[in-house]
Structures are given as C-alpha cells and as structure tokens.
Amino acid sequence: MGRYIWLIVVIGLGAIVPVWGQNLKFDSAGHFKIVQFTDVHYVPNNPKSKAAIHLIEKVLDLENPDLVVLTGDIVTGRPARIGWDSVLDPILRRNIPFIVTLGNHDDEQDLSRRQVAELVTSYPLNLNTVRVDSVTGYLNGVFPVLGHLSDKPALLLYGLDSNSYSSIQAIKGYAWFTPDQIECYNLWSRYYTGLNGGKPIPALAFFHIPLPEYRVAYNIRENRQSGKRREKECAPELNTGMYAAMLLNGDVMGMFTGHDHGNDYIALYNGIALAYGRFSGGKTTYTKTSNGARVIEIREGVRGFSSYIRLSNRKIVDVYDYKQN
Template identity: 45%
Template sequence: MTSRFLSSLLLLLLAFWAGAQNKPDLDFSDSGEFKIVQFTDTHINLEKESNRDVFGRVKKIVGIEKPDLVVLTGDIITGSDPREGYLLFEKLFVEAGVPWTVVLGNHDAEHGMKREALADFIQQRKLCLNNDQHETDGNSNFVLTLGSDKTEALLYFMDSNSYSTLQPLVGGWGWFTYNQVGWYREKSRQFTRSNGGNPYPALAFFHIPLPEYTAAWENKDNPPLGVKNEDECSPEINTGMFAAMLESGDVMGTFVGHDHINDYIGVHYGIALAYGRVSKKMKGEEDPLAGGRVIVIKEGKRSFETWIRDMNGEKELECSWPASFSNTENQ
C-alpha cells in the first residue's frame, strides 16, 4: 500500500514538474522591458505546401528580436488537418526557448477539427501558455499576468469568433458576445480591485478588428501610422467591447489580424488600435512585406513601444504609445 502510494505521489509530482516547465512565468527583463512578437494570418496549408516558408520567416524574426513571448493572432493553420502545423510551431518555439500563445481566427477551424477540439490541442503544446478555462463563449479567452513576484501588467487573449450567427439577417464576421464582454469586465474589475483600485497596464490580442478601428484610421488629430489597403472587415454589430475597455481603464492597446494588407496603428479616445503585420507573403506590389509586429511593454509605466520587423529583417513603422499620439484632444 505504501509503495503504491509513493508511486502515485511520484507520478503526480512528475506531472506537476512537467506542467511547471511547460508554463513558465512571464517577467520583465532586468532593463524593465517585456517584448512580444505578434505573427498573424499565416494561412499555412501543409497538404498543398502553401505558405510553408512562414516557419523560416518566424524563426528568423524570433532570432533577431529574441522576444519574451510570441502571439499568433489567428488564421494560422488553415489546411485539412491543423495539428501537424501546430506541432511544427511547437518544435520551432521549443528550440528557440520562447513561450507562445494563440487566439483563433475565422478560418482556423474550417478544416479537420472543430473549434473547441483545436483550442484544446493547442493548449496542450509545450511552452504554449493558452489557458482557456471555458468561462465564457468562444475557445481562446484567457489572461496572462506579467511579473514573477507581483502582477505588474496584464495580457488579455480573446476569441473574436468567426462569422455572424444571425445570418441571413446579419452577414459578415463574428463579434464578441454579450457574455464575453461581461467576462472581460469582470476580469478587469477583479484585477483592478486587487491593485487597490488602480487598473494595471494591459494589452489585448484577438483576430477580427473592432468597429472602432475605422475611427482610429480617420483620426485627424492623431493620424495613424502604417497603411490601410483594404476596408476594415469588422463585424456589422457592435457589442461594446471597446466601450468596456474604455470604461475599465486598463487596456492600452489592442492587436489584431484578419485584414491582410492593413498594418496601421492609430488611436481612438486614447486607446491604441493596431494591426499586426501579415506573416505570409502577399502578391500585390503595394502590399506590406510579410513580417511580424513587435511590442515592448515598460515595467511600471502605462506605455509601450512598437515596430514592424519585416521578412528581410528591416525595422519599419517604429513608434511609441502614448508619446507618438500625444494630441489628446478630440480623440
């Protein structure tokens, strides 16, 4: 009996140790910075050998930037069976020694796996920090904290869903549900309460841009930086996620994908609304070069720096928030 108990205890300890190795703490560097690289819309289809070159591009940019976290913001593996592609990403990030997260896009679960099963498969990968507890609608909603001794900042990851659930009355793309907006408000409220009523600096990552992105592009008092080569493909229904963020006071900026040939960052009522840089090669001469967006959060400050690292290793569109958008009137 004793031997069996000790064996069971040993297995539990080994499982806990393995889980701890797979889920490292996220902390600021000695210089007080935390660096994220966002890749988006890779649209890899291994069955057709489509966009396989993305893996080399991601490896190159990760090697240059040496981030503390990689975020994949949707439409990543869009072939018949996404598991092989995610195993290749797992191998790449384990070799680089960098943790990673994924939020789902509208195309991710259209081939081979249902959305919930895919999210669970991704969450089990080594060094993947996805931690969806099925507390609300969607399949990639979770919060990560920065700081090992105490929380210093927050990273929200949310599933912006796929397509309208009210077709044919309402067409177009998916939106955050009422439950998801409530989930964000409650998480934000809990963290703010634990910090003595002061909202933590936070960033949010999801796939489909909020309707307010159009207003950020049209902001003449604080002009955006980057390009808009297609209209924003936002949902036709506005369920209030931006208003929730504005009222909660923690989110400094949101980072999305979805629209492959937009890469701008703008502000709307002081919140930065940014696109990543599409990470697969586009064909148009005026389209942005494939790459990734880099975001550097500053410890103890409500600020971040950001730039694009393109496929050639060049740095583009460098700016900082809020300094680069310092005109606070009429935002």
C-alpha cells in the same frame, strides 16, 4: 499546460482568473518583449508556406522575445495537426512561451474549434486554457506579467476569441464579442484593479477580428500614428461594446488584431491604440504586403509601449512610441 503552475480564483460567471504562476516576468532591466504573428495561413505540404516558417525563424532569432502571441488564421489547410506542429516548432525549439487567439479560418479544416483549442493547449510552453466555464469561445484568458522585483502583476495581457461569422441571418459578415465575453473581461479587469489598490494595471489586448471602432479611428486623420490601411476594415457589423468596456475600465492601452492582410496601422482613439499586426504568411492566400511581424516592447511602471514591424528582409519599419496620459 506543461511546466506552468496556476493559482486560480473563481469569480462570477465561473470566470477563471489566473493570479500568477505562468512564468511571465519583466526582466532585470524592467523590459518585456512580445512578438505578434498573425494570419500565417499555413497549409501543410504547400511549398508557399515555407515563407511563413522562414519569417518566424528569422524574427525569433533577431528579437529573442519573452512571449509570442499568434492572433488567428494560423493553420488553414489539412491535416491541421501537422500544420500546427510546423508553425509552433520554431517557438518550441527556442523555449519561448506562447499564447494563441483563434481566427475565423482556424476551425475550417479537419478539426473543430474545440479540437484546435485542445491541440494548442497540449503543446509545452502554451499558456492558454481550452475554455473558461460559461464564456463563449475558446482560449479566452488573461495573462499577468509579474514585476521583476515585486512578483506582483505589473502588466496584463488579454487573449480573446473574436469568434468567426455572424450568427444572425439578417447581419452579414463576421462575428462579434458576446455579452458574456465582455462581462468576463470586466470581471478580470475589475479583479486585478482591486488587487492593485483600485488603480488599473496597464494592459494590452490581442484578438483576431478588429472592432468597428477601427474604422472610426482611422477615418479621423489626426488619429493615424503609423502604418498603412490598404483595404477596408472587415469588422463585425454589430457593435456589442468591447471597446467601450475597455475604455471605461481604463486598463487597456492598446489592442492588436489581424484578419485584414493589407492593414498594419496604429490609430489612437480616446487614448487607446487600435493596432494591426503584420500579415505573417506566405502566398497561400491573398497578400497585399511582404510578410512580417509586429514587435511590442513594454517597460515596467510605464503606461505605454513601443512597437515596430520587423520584415522578412530583416528591415524595421513603422517605429512607434506611445505613452498613455
């Protein structure tokens, strides 16, 4: 955890709720900027991975974010430790805090899922914890961003482990959020809502595998806001209700995933923005686009955000402004 100090409260299911202390804060103008890198697919000693590092360096210099979020499938070659060193080096050299959510390929190299989580949390400036007691997966967490004057949480960021592959033989494809993960999210959300006098604090959620609702949302033409769908959404076939939980709790304004390298769209569904990041890797895996990163800007006190994609050639595309009713 490096220099970050945590004050924690323990509530049902052993869910650890960080109240504050991670040094995430809106600036003096009330702005907070996040850069999302996803599906870097870095392979150590593969020259094709240089394109990913070049992108990370360039985007960080152009955007100067307050936080970096890496949403899975980051290192997909051996030795994984060398890969993580290479990917995180540009972030660490610029002294930027970062959060990681795991993808389905991150533990397929020479480190288990727990070992990857332990490695990630060993780096300075990382805000994750390895595991929340009694909750499925690794690096699950809620990360409050404090107001620039109030020193109270003004924005919540959820980082969640969407797991990897189906554990039920009859169901093919990818995994889903488990009931205990959803209940953990519910506890976090309700805790912070209570802390805020019963009013949900604006929140964003980050994870790797898109929810089944992405398919539904994009198929309704008027929901499409920006970006493109270049391949079918590879969502889990089993819907366990994470989207419904976020909708009912009323805090999450948008969710940001990766996984599908060709998709970078945002679609609105019942007032929640279902968004993809932009594929950030080189040609170490299948690619349908030039690589890039999603940038998300939030203003303190506003239930909404602005977002765009920054490409490796410096161009900005798919500018989108969203204000939640």
